[in-house]
Amino acid sequence: MRAATPEEIELHAEAGRAAVRAHAPYSRFAVGAAIDVAGGNRPVIGVNVENASYGLTSCAERNALFAAVAAGHTELRTIAVHADAESAPPCGACRQVMAELAPDLVVVYRRSGELVAARLAELLPEPFAL
Numbered sequence: 001m002r003a004a005t006p007e008e009i010e011l012h013a014e015a016g017r018a019a020v021r022a023h024a025p026y027s028r029f030a031v032g033a034a035i036d037v038a039g040g041n042r043p044v045i046g047v048n049v050e051n052a053s054y055g056l057t058s059c060a061e062r063n064a065l066f067a068a069v070a071a072g073h074t075e076l077r078t079i080a081v082h083a084d085a086e087s088a089p090p091c092g093a094c095r096q097v098m099a100e101l102a103p104d105l106v107v108v109y110r111r112s113g114e115l116v117a118a119r120l121a122e123l124l125p126e127p128f129a130l
Helices: 006-019 060-070 094-103
Strands: 031-039 044-047 076-083 108-111 112-119
Touching: 006 044, 006 060, 006 076, 031 060, 031 112, 044 060, 044 094, 060 076, 060 094, 076 094
Parallel strands: 076 108
Antiparallel strands: 031 044, 031 076, 108 112
C-alpha cells in the first residue's frame, strides 16, 4: 500500500463527482467509483444503487466494472472509490468481482482519512477461483 499519485487523486475526484448521482435513500451513504481503462479518454463510472430489498442493492464498484465490460473494455487499470467517510475500501463481493475481471487492478480509496493505492492482491490475497 502506498500514497496515491496525482493521476490517482484525480481519478478519485472523478469518483467523488459521480457519487452525487448515487441512489442511496436508505443508507444515505453515497458511493462513486471511477475506472481508468486502457485506450479510454474518460474513466468509466458507477454509483451505488440501493433497493428497499437490501440484497438487490448494487455497489458503485461493481456497477462501474460491469459498465466497463459492457462498453468492451478489457484492460482495467485502476479503480478509485469515493465515499464521505474516513475509510471506504471496497467490500468483499466487489473485491471478488475485481479479481475475476482485472486481477492486476490498482484500488484507490480512503484509509483512516488518507488516500491510498493498493494492488488488488493486497486487498484480496486468496480470491475464489475455479
